[in-house]
Amino acid sequence: MSNSTITPKARFSAQVRLRALQADIMELILSRDLDAGDAMPTESELCEVLGVGRNTLRESLKVLQALGVIEIRHGFGMFVAPSNFDALADGLTFRGRLSLRHEGLEALQLVDIRQALEAGLMGACIAMVTKEHLVLIEAAVVKMEQLAERGEGFAEADAEFHRLLFEPLGNDLLMNLMSVFWKVYRKIHLQVGTGGTDLMHTASEHRSIYEAVAAQDAPRAAALLNSHFDGIRAKIKEFVEAGHPHALQA
Template identity: 30%
Template sequence: MSDLGISPIEKRTASEAIVQQIQRLIAEKRFKAGDRLGSERELAASLGVSRSTLREALKTLQSTGIIEVRPGTGTFVCEAQIRPFANIAELGDVEKRKLLQQVSDARKLVDVEVAGVAAQVCNRKLIAEIRRHVDNSRIDVIRVKNEFALDLQFEALIARATGNPYLVELQRVAHEMFARAWTQGGFIPRPASVRMAQHEAIIEAIERGSAADARALMAAHLDLGIMPEVG
């Protein structure tokens, strides 16, 4: 079924559906900063959910600064910005590309530095694992052509090679946001040959312990641009 471009349906809880619906309404400018969404009772009734489910959704929205819950008064919009957990599939092409660029920038801040740290640490055992992944990617060409997930796995292995669990966790969150934006946006990965060539160059830089080259090559890889020449 993967050859048809069909992806698994995303499973969402009721609270996640509420978060996306409210965020979509805000993104569409139906609510502006300062607008009152309603009381907890009113919102629960309008959405057809329990108040406990609504509270869970509002807690998520409030934690990101999108809304403010004022006890005894109601729920108010703080800012009307598109957030990473908005359903990008419902946005226009310009907004899709803008959101993907934003999430790519966030991912780059993590993955570029991860590549540099991996080169400095130079954990030979884990670097050998990354090398095996790169070599196997050449064999599994059909899968590489259709999936960006192998790119994320490649970078996840590099994070493991740093030996820093905090970098691993930061990267995991960045990758989750990127994967959601990419799949919902319907974008097509670059040719497998280009991605594999970039992976090869990055792992070579890490193997020789060149943090500067590893960072530069990873930045170019995430920019979807031309690989820079390195020494």
Template identity: 30%
Template sequence: MALTDEAIDKIKGMITSGELGPGDRLPKESDLAERLGLSRNSLREAVKALSMIRVLDVRRGDGTYVTSLEPDLLLDALSFVVDFHRDDTVPQFLEVRRILEPAATALAATRMTDREIVTLRSVLDELGTDPTIEALVANDLEFHRLIAAGSGNAVLCSLIDGLSGPAARARTWRGMTQEGAAARTREQHRAIVDAIASREPDLARSWAAIHVAGVEQWLRRAA
């Protein structure tokens, strides 16, 4: 095992054991290195790596702290990784969306408040009758973000948000090359909102699956 990996594992062990909790400050570098049997260089590299994935927060002149470790913070790195996808992996991301988004939509049908549903409808109403592709994609992303948040599951919401990059590009491509895509998207969005508002999780799940599968199926044909 590389020395940096060993250092990462030891710091991780301190956190998972409860020795260090969210918001706690790490001991001084020299003290921690001696305690863990590490060189200061290895410890420094480990801290740098863990700060990049939001496990640690290095505050210059103040010290290094464990972050809140909230799912949205930790999974934020997922969107960074997703941005490096290859074009031939986009269908795989859509497969994952086809698993996650219907589940989130079903949960939203049971958990979204009436006020949140009104907000969701207003997002649809903001889109004009002849939107640009950019406006359509932005509206689509906001629509799915609100549903994911409405699922009440922070981990699920963060995963869906992290997967939005390649999915958004696929929707843009589809919108530019497939006639009627905008109208179909709005129609399916309306059906999803109606199912959520009616508190019908199975129907909401079905419409979400149809919606994501349509993009996926088109993309596979176009590839």
């Protein structure tokens, strides 16, 4: 192994110290019982409490801001950041797209997780859905069908369909995670590509899922969802096996 592939000890130690400092800052937030939107201690106070220099502190604060832990508002100070899943979505999107240039493993794993999440919660969803909400879900299906007939993509209506399915659960964390997985999947889907003939089939799949939900047939709805995701996996595998890593378009 060449020396160029080895991280110098000094640099490695510095990285360890910065990660430890980031952990200390997060622990301070927790120990002071701060909540999203609350003001953070000033840089001077943090330097004193944590026993570090200002430059070292700022390096860690920049990382925590990128991770969505804190929010730095220039001229106003630092605050505990509200829920923000952008960093997670960006990281997973990059890993999924990168995997398409190789074996597609991460892209397939992301589909697996999304499938497990949606199919696993289908029963709970059906138990909570109302007739009024079913009207909204079908409206999303109708929108997909109309666009498919014109040969137009329907990414927004598709995302709305899946969001509406699980909205009755009232779980904000779930909705945020679904939004993350949708953003990631959308990027992967754009790269893998789809033909016009797939649009009508995909709209039909969503119509069948809606009908199973309306009939309160949880096993069938879950089975249809599983089949839908099997199709997505098949497209990813076909793309990777065809060997088109340099024909990708974001």
